[in-house]
Amino acid sequence: MRMYNPEWEAIKEFNYQASMAEVQFDLAGLEIPEDHGYALYQELCRLLPWLAETADAGVQSVHGAPSGRNANLVINRRVKLVLRVPVDRVQAVEALVGQTIDPGAGPITIGALKVRQLMPSHTLYAHFADFGTADEAEFLARAKAELEAMGIQCGLMCGKKRHLSTPEGQLEGYSLMLHDLTLLQSMQVIERGLGRHRAYGCGIFVPHKSIKEVVAH
Template structure:
C-alpha cells in the first residue's frame, strides 16, 4: 500500500527515549502462544513495565516440536528482546537470574546486552493491533495513525490476519512492513510503536535492510 504525491520529507533529528535489551535464556520448551504468560511473568518481577506505555516485550520464538502447534523448543541461541526507557536499564538487572513459569515451562533469564535503534528505511512489526477486526479497517487505522500521529506517508505492506490470545480475549492483527521511511521517522516509529498492547509484543518495529525477504512471508 502506498500514498501518491506525499510532501518531501525534510532532514530532521529524533532522539529515542527507549533502547532494546537482548537477554540470554535457559530452558527447553515454551508454550507457542506465550505472549500473555510472558507479560504476566515479567510484570511480576518488574511491575513498572505496565506504567510506561512505550515499554515492550517482543514475541518469544522457538522451533516446532512433536507436540503439535502448542509447544515450541528453544535453545541457547534463543533470546528475549525487550524495549524499555534508557533510564530503566539499570533496573533491568533485577531480571538476571530470575526463573519464569510460562504455563509450567521454566525459563531462566541470563545477562543482557543493549542495542540502540538503527534508522533504517525499512522497518517491520510482527503483529500490529489497532483494535479493528477486518483488514480494510486495519489498513485505514494504519494510514490514519501514520498520517496524524507521525506526519508520515510511506509505502507499506500488510500481512495476513493473525490471532493473539490475551487476558481480555483474542486480538486480531497483521504484520506490517513500512518502507521508504525517513531516518528520523524510522527512529520515532521504533521508539513509540504503532497500535496497542506493546507488552504483548504488538506494534514493535525492528529494522530490515531490504523488504525482499519479508514480502513472500506477508503478502
C-alpha cells in the same frame, strides 16, 4: 564478501538521541507457548512491577522453532527475550538476570543481558500489529491514519494474520511492513510503535531488509 550498501553510510552519519533502548537476554529452558504474549508479560511484571506503569515499554515476541507438540516453541541458545524500555530504565531491568519465569510451558531462566542501540532503517517490520480489527482493509486504514497523525507517509504491506489470547478475549491482527521511511521517521516508529498492546509484543518494529528484496522473492 558483503556487498556495500549506501544506506549504511547514511545511518553512520545520522545523529539521533534515542529515548528508548533494547535489552536482550539469554534464555535457558525447554519450551514456551507459541501464544505467550500475555503470560510472558504477567511474569515480567511480577519481577518488575514498574513495567506495568511504563506506557512506552514493550516486550517483543519470543521467536523459536515449533516443537511439534502442544503449540509450543523450542528454546535454544539463539532464542532471546527482548525488551524495549526507556533508557533510564535499562539499569532497572538488570534485576531480571538469574530469575525464573514460567509463561505456561515450564520454567525458563533469564540469563545474561546485552543492551543494543536502536537503529534506523528505511524499511521496518512488526511481527504482529493490533489495531482492534481483523479486517485487512480496515487494519491498513487504521495503521495509515496513525502514521499520518505522526506526520508520516510511507508504504504499508500487510502480512500474515496473527492472534493472541488474553483473559479479555482474543486479539487479532497482522504482521506489518513499512517502507520508504526517512531515517528520522523510522526512529519515531521504532520508539513509539503502532497500534495497541506493546506489552504483549504487538506493534513493535525492527529494521528489515530492503522492500525491493522482499518483492523480488
